[in-house]
Amino acid sequence: PENVLIKQLENDPAVLWAQQQEVKKRVKRNVILFHPSVTSYKTSTIFNDPDWDKQWYMHDTSEHGRMMNISGAWRMGYTGKNIVVTILDDGIEKDHPDLRDNYEPRASIDINDWDNDPQPRYLPTNDNKFKIERSLSLNQKDFYLIFLAFMERDETTLREIHVMLGTVRLQISLSPDFDFEHGTRCAGEVAAAANNNICNVGVAYNARIGGVRMLDGEVTDLIEATALSFRHDFIHIYSASWGPDDDGKTVDGPATLAMQAFENGIRYGRNGLGSIYVWASGNGGKDDDNCNCDGYTNSIYTVSISSATENGNIPWYSEACSSTLATTYSSGASDEKQVVSTDLRSQCTENHTGTSASAPMAAGIIALALEANPNLTWRDVQHLIVETAKPKHLNAIDWKVNGVVSHAFGYGMIDAAELVKLAEKWRTVPAQRICHQTSSNLTARSFSKGERVILQMHTGNLQIFLTSPMGTNSTLLDLRMMDESSDGFSDWPFMTTHNWGENPRGIWTLEIVNIATSGTVGTFEMWELILYGINKMPNLVVINM
Structure with a gap:
């Protein structure tokens, strides 16, 4: 009956497009730690907020020299003023005493209940969390x-x-994400007020903060598209700490409407400068998941953010992939500190975790850059991050020959002060040029500097590597032990950021390794290389090691 109805709609001359909406599984990207984080902190007196001393990742100095230089950006006078950030999540506690002064109702909506109040639930009192036999009647x-x-x-x-x-x-x-504090914690990282004697200090503590409640119910393509396109004329930055299941076997991403929302956002958002979409790269490390199998983090339209632990290590939950752009701090092992933020019922927490905590931290830093230069386009922001992120003190064995990029950390730790300093004098990048090459012809001539490379393939249970003409090797897909599907990939895009600034002219080498059991044969049907780049870099690339 549903197919018949869809067919009738498609045949109606007044209908442009019709599709049956399907429920999509989406999970929040925090992690559960069974040991409390350590509670030894050094004293700082910059702010009177009681948890400021616990915000180790925002202090100017650390025992190991690792920092994101956020205080440096503040000293330059940037605190996120007039920048609007919205958290796409399970709602935000808009009347939290550390959020209410920065709360922006015009950047908020409840898509789950279709009203303007993004307040999260406190009790599991509706059917999307409790699945009860309909024949039973409970008082x-x-x-x-x-x-x-x-x-x-x-x-x-x-x-x-x-x-x-x-x-x-x-x-x-019970749903495995039986919690409703997730969005409120993300919001507090971005825009918790400063010097109010409450909880923590937000990265952009003078920014306006909104919330889209969209994860507390069935998520469909329409729900996602509505969230991604909400008030893109008013909202500057969207922060999302969720995605498809990080189970090491799921391959999923935005469907038709959500993809169109992304494209509309970068074309028309911020009056044509483009909406900034910041995305958590995923927590499937323990299941050998790969964030290139996540269509949100491997999109050219998103800033994909990974995590580093207090000691600069790769967290146990981290997913390594070539689409990650950069890194911020988050939780790690049980003896490492976690992230401080606001919590439900006007409370505070020092136990925010996972890449869920990394994405809003990056969103707050980008808000500082937009305050420094409101005319930055969505691609300018990505270029700025690549040019100013620092690989120093991040421990990974796969840093490329020039030490600039890795699959675990992207281009390194975001440096807020360097980001805003370069943003102040940044010249807008030239128009993006796109080169489509099939497997029969792979000579790129239309531009001289690359940004991103996307490979689209039909393939099975494989490892996939791509080497650029300059010798940079990207692991597009690594072994996923949990993935036993024989469906393969149908027009799935694998993306790498590792060729940023390279000259694409020359021979691109695709290597496919069959990791299936002996005697298993896969079918290689077609692949297409899509290169995104520009003719000339707007500034000299200077990487501070």
């Missing part, structure tokens, strides 16, 4: 007995409740 008293039974158990491990109601055994399944 309010029964429901709260069930809820209390849940609250008495360990929330990090409990996934199912069995309750006896009279002679009926009731089984209730």
